[in-house]
Amino acid sequence: MSTPHGPLHGITVVDLTRVLAGPYCTMMLADLGARVIKIENPGRGDDSRQVGPFVDGESAYFASVNRNKSSIALDLKDPADRAVLDRMLASADVLVENFRAGVMDKLGYTWDQLHARFPRLVYASISGFGQTGPYRNRPAYDMVVQAMGGLMSVTGEPGGNPARVGVSIGDIGAGLYATIGIQAALLRRAATDVGERVDISMLDCQVALLENPIARFSATGSVPKPLGTRHPSITPFDMFATQDGYIVIAVGNDALFARLCEALGHPEWAGDARFASVPARNEHHAALKSCLESRLREASTAEWEAILETAGVPHGPLNGVPQIMDNAHVAARQMLLDVGIGEDKQLRVAGNPIKIGATWHAGEVRRAPRLDQDRDALLDEFGA
Secondary structure, eight states: OOOOTTTTOOOEEEEETTTTTHHHHHHHHHHHTTTTEEEEEEETGGGGGGGOOOOOEHHHHHHHHHHTTTEOOOOOTTHHHHHHHHHHHHHSSSEEEEOTTHHHHHEEEEEHHHHOOTTHHHHEEESOOOOTTTTOOOOOOHHHHHTTTGGGGGSTTOOOOOOOOOOOOHHHHHHHHHHHHHHHHHHHHHHSSOOOOOEHHHHHHHTTTTTTHHHHHHHHOOOOOOOOOSSSSSEEEEEEOSSSSSEEEESSSSSHHHHHHHHOOGGGGGGGGGSSSSHHHHHHHHHHHHHHHHHTTSOOHHHHHHHHHHTTTOOOEEEOOOHHHHHHHOOOOOOOOEEEEETTTTEEOOOOOOOSSSSOOOOOOOOOOOOOTHHHHHHEEEEE
């Protein structure tokens, strides 16, 4: 059951994805109103069903990215099950798969084959390295592409070891880019009545996310390195210690810096030659951080929040997950959703950040399906 009034209402997606990148993409499409039919392997289903933590034996990992979908188990090597899938594809708008390159070819579901049979079908493939290039047949997981795509080389503390980003940005980035590509292909189909191939590489997406490091290296020849929380070319743009925790302050121009200095009770800092311009502040970032933290340690994070809010200086506290879960603004923006899991329990998961229209909202949220949950209904619709 999809959101009835979402902008993608009327679009049917056949979902051959598993684990994270593909399911994240199809969840976004489902949140936006598309009907998503999830095809799973008989017996085990999506691999992520076996990944914890578990609630009453059900995977919270799986539940977090598979809401608003239907599930049917089909053996794509079985002629009867393939016939069911074929009938689904005949009326579907989008097929999404995230197998390694070549797997769909072996199954007999290549782009060329399906495009000849179903010319309006948008066919989206998400893989580690894409459908072309020398790495196309290599397997990949999130951490592999974070490392190979350069992201880990600029993440972490100065002088420390490279670090993985704390969320699966390799998978999630690919899922988001796939969502964009699918909607662009649907928009073109509205004009041409012909579906397109969408080819998403997790590695490509990591390279795309390196917009600033690549441009800086190209411009200066200097190899980007981990800087902790500090911005490489804007200062102060960092996390600072307070009396009881941390606060992030982001000052992107001289006027804001003067406002910050006034708010901290040290207007003279704005006139200090070391801090008088963005390049000067960047050159003397360590000295400026020392000055700022010596003052910020005199009061609590909450006290500084109030002062900086009044001054109009961009800032924010360092929140952990518990603070996010209890944040009034996050709640007001419907960024936390409750989905069913286990035996009549609720699991709170991250919501969809895309808000369209003045009154559009998430609507009813269907829990992630149990394996083969919708078999009877889907066979009634698409069976022989």
